[in-house]
Amino acid sequence: MDFSWTEEQTRLRTEIIEFATRELNTDLVERDKDGEFSRDNWRKCADFGILGSSVPKQYGGRDMDILTAVVAMEALGYGCRDNGLTFALNAQMWTVQLPIQNFGTEKQKKKYLPKLCRGEIIGAHGITEPDAGSDLFSLKTIAGKQGNEYLLNGTKKFVTLGPVADVAIIFATTDVSLGKWGISAFLVDNTASGYSVSPIRQKMGLRTVPMAEIILDNCRIGADCMLGPVGAGVSISSSSLEWERCCILASQLGAMERQLEDAIQYARERRQFNQPIGKFQSVANRIADMKVRSETARLLLYKVAWLKMNNKPAMLEAALSKLYLSECFVQSGLDALRVHGGNGYLTESEVERDLRDAIGGVIYGGTSDIQRNIIAGLLGL
Amino acid sequence: MLEAVKQILKSYITEELLYNFGTVEFDDNLLADDMIDSIGMMRLVGFVEEKFELKIPHEDLVIENFQSISVIAEYLAGRNLSLPEHVD
Ligand SMILES: Cc1cc2nc3c(=O)[nH]c(=O)nc-3n(C[C@H](O)[C@H](O)[C@H](O)COP(=O)(O)OP(=O)(O)OC[C@H]3O[C@@H](n4cnc5c(N)ncnc54)[C@H](O)[C@@H]3O)c2cc1C
Numbered sequence: 247m248d249f250s251w252t253e254e255q256t257r258l259r260t261e262i263i264e265f266a267t268r269e270l271n272t273d274l275v276e277r278d279k280d281g282e283f284s285r286d287n288w289r290k291c292a293d294f295g296i297l298g299s300s301v302p303k304q305y306g307g308r309d310m311d312i313l314t315a316v317v318a319m320e321a322l323g324y325g326c327r328d329n330g331l332t333f334a335l336n337a338q339m340w341t342v343q344l345p346i347q348n349f350g351t352e353k354q355k356k357k358y359l360p361k362l363c364r365g366e367i368i369g370a371h372g373i374t375e376p377d378a379g380s381d382l383f384s385l386k387t388i389a390g391k392q393g394n395e396y397l398l399n400g401t402k403k404f405v406t407l408g409p410v411a412d413v414a415i416i417f418a419t420t421d422v423s424l425g426k427w428g429i430s431a432f433l434v435d436n437t438a439s440g441y442s443v444s445p446i447r448q449k450m451g452l453r454t455v456p457m458a459e460i461i462l463d464n465c466r467i468g469a470d471c472m473l474g475p476v477g478a479g480v481s482i483s484s485s486s487l488e489w490e491r492c493c494i495l496a497s498q499l500g501a502m503e504r505q506l507e508d509a510i511q512y513a514r515e516r517r518q519f520n521q522p523i524g525k526f527q528s529v530a531n532r533i534a535d536m537k538v539r540s541e542t543a544r545l546l547l548y549k550v551a552w553l554k555m556n557n558k559p560a561m562l563e564a565a566l567s568k569l570y571l572s573e574c575f576v577q578s579g580l581d582a583l584r585v586h587g588g589n590g591y592l593t594e595s596e597v598e599r600d601l602r603d604a605i606g607g608v609i610y611g612g613t614s615d616i617q618r619n620i621i622a623g624l625l626g627l
Numbered sequence: 628m629l630e631a632v633k634q635i636l637k638s639y640i641t642e643e644l645l646y647n648f649g650t651v652e653f654d655d656n657l658l659a660d661d662m663i664d665s666i667g668m669m670r671l672v673g674f675v676e677e678k679f680e681l682k683i684p685h686e687d688l689v690i691e692n693f694q695s696i697s698v699i700a701e702y703l704a705g706r707n708l709s710l711p712e713h714v715d
Pocket residue numbers: 337371372373374375378379380381403404405406407452606609610611612613614615616619
């Protein structure tokens with residue numbers, strides 16, 4: 247078993263941490279308060295090559311393997327304190343670009359991937375609906391074929407980047423009689439007639455990435471906007487899950503590492519009863535638990551990446567990793583806050599924000615309950 | 628050979644996905660009424676890939692190729708499947 251990174255991966259990690267620390271952390275308290283998305287930072291990440299990490303070179307990317315992408319996204323999560331931005335980048339990379347890469351026609355790949363990598367356009371993923379959350383394949387959006395066009399009708403909820411997206415992958419039913427196997431996916435430009443976006447939704451965390459509903463009201467698109475074959479919705483949505491889980495979680499892992507270092511530093515500097523608070527066992531134990539969580543979560547995450555790297559199925563491991571790491575991030579966020587006491591409770595400390603940002607992780611991409619269901623199912627229950 | 632593949636699939640589905648609580652015939656619709664749910668489908672794909680030593684591309688995971696045991700066997704035959712030696 248070899249846990250070491252190559253020289254190139256180590257260099258990439260250092261470069262990304264330096265870039266993120268230098269470029270992405272300004273005005274964060276204010277931007278979080280105002281729920282402001284920074285297009286500037288988005289472009290900087292694109293220019294640095296983050297968005298194109300795993301996209302093939304001929305479409306403007308860097309063609310990284312999954313292990314290297316994990317290194318990159320972990321480094322980004324460590325260096326960039328804006329969890330909203332890292333989440334949004336991951337959302338586009340794994341739930342928009344990757345499906346286009348895997349299922350797109352040559353024309354679709356050429357049309358979208360280079361611009362997405364360069365940050366010239368932004369992509370979103372719309373599958374969740376008001377009545378289809380965890381039960382995502384019970385979605386009601388309909389795509390009716392009319393000659394050489396499809397007419398889309400329905401509403402997509404909780405769409406990350408929805409308000410700023412130029413294109414969205416929309417999942418809709420093309421054949422009701424086939425149930426979930428009648429769901430197809432479409433690439434819908436925001437200029438399509440009948441496409442609109444609700445006002446931005448205020449939310450608890452990840453406030454620097456805007457979220458909204460996408461409303462499709464007789465939205466007319468060409469039949470060539472279909473992504474993949476008819477009825478491939480289930481396959482498209484599951485095909486990117488392992489990458490998505492690995493890399494979004496890698497950024498959370500990076501954030502947990504940073505959080506741990508901050509907590510250690512604070513526990514060494516802050517003095518009460520004439521000694522550093524880190525000398526009190528209750529405080530030290532909390533930090534030890536944070537360390538155990540990040541190390542164990544890392545092992546699970548790297549295993550998923552290693553399995554995928556070796557072309558092995560990783561459904562079970564991906565669910566274990568999603569469940570464990572996202573819950574660890576919440577728990578460690580709470581522990582970090584306790585270590586910082588009242589100071590951590592103040593927004594300006596930037597400690598409480600990590601906790602608010604972590605909560606979304608136990609909901610999006612399948613809640614923790616759903617991950618347990620998947621694990622149980624794959625264990626044959 | 629097609630018959631052998633069908634039998635292998637039937638045994639796996641009956642024992643592992645239906646827990647011997649139901650029976651499945653070669654032409655039964657596996658996807659109707661969620662006889663096999665999406666997790667079950669992922670397990671089935673994993674099983675097929677391992678047993679027959681092939682990779683099923685994402686775009687092939689559609690109802691036309693997975694609706695019934697017979698359909699899956701035909702699809703596998705179309706992939707020029709040759710049964711690995713240890714499969715009888
Ligand atoms: C920050 C964030 C970003 C998101 N981004 C996107 C996006 O870009 N695109 C998109 O399409 N969607 C997105 N979502 C939506 C997300 O995928 C859904 O919120 C999620 O799938 C859960 O669905 P729901 O919110 O409707 O909850 P529900 O499904 O209504 O669940 C409510 C509760 O019931 C539990 N529950 C439901 N079913 C079961 C079951 N079978 N067994 C056990 N417990 C169960 C859940 O675990 C949960 O606790 C995002 C969500 C968040 C929070």
